Amino acid sequence: MKTRIIRALLRLYPANWRREYGGELTHMLLARPLTASIVGDVFRNALWQRLRAAEISTLVGLGMLLVMLNGFIWNIIAPSPYGSESSMLLQDFGGLNLYILLLVGCGVWTHLRRRGKLDQSGLAAVKISFLAGIPIMLAGALMVSGVLGVIVLGPGDIPSTFHQHGFTYTYYDATLRSCWIRVQDPTAPLKAVQSTTCPPAPLGVLLAPLFTLPASYLWGMLGGLLGRWIVRRGRPVSA
């Protein structure tokens, strides 16, 4: 049992670190009683080593994931008023100027660090975008499974709270749209009805972040190009 716990703890460290110090740490852990505080100490330090070894894109992506998760939780507990920045963050995070700058910046950084092909910069941006999209995909998965309901807010509508409607995801919609719905008689043909309550399709929400990935790749590549330009400018001109 003890050996199994130690092996699991060691697996939390990055592979390079394990190769260098894994044997020594294992030896030390085997020689002492494995108390909760020692397990906690090793666990905490393993996470720290992971963070130190992580690529900048992973760190930025995890940061974005936390921001989006925070927005997602607040959307359910206390939805923000229509038109606020936090509602835009959840619905159009791929189109926000700051987010695009982040992707381009990461592309620049990746190229300056690795000096490799441009696709590495593109892939770094894709990684950020994917991680940032996880809370949205989570919302989609909860909608598909029926755990999360949807309320659509138009301009002027008052946000509903968690206490009034249970687990509800608030979606902000600026336009009156036509929905194809079946009215009363299930055998009747579908009719187009003007409605403000067209909820987004759960599957659409689930897959939406994946559709932002190609654009993120291009923003990252653009950053890589900028990085290449910076490198060329910095290099002394040969005679």
Place this chain on the structure above:
Amino acid sequence: MARKPKTGPASDPELLILSSLASGPKHGYAIMGDVEAFAGVTLGPGTLYTAITRLVEKKLIAPESDSGRQRPYRLTAQGATDLTEQLNAMRRVATAGLRRLRPA
């Protein structure tokens, strides 16, 4: 018995490891025991190896050639200089602080 320092430079794992290695090369387990004996601080295994990793990266300590599963570490010349500077700075602060605490 002196109170164990919980925070501040006297409980900094890197400083404690450097001070321990000042008396000669030691492997991880011996460093841990030594630090406990001279400073009253118990370093967790994870904390110890995180600090060792940083010190090796900064070239302040270096592993000796492999000897079984426990590699001894030694203080490098750069590490000795760094430790001397840190301890001298601490002594200056400690002397000034203690002098000011003394009633006039």
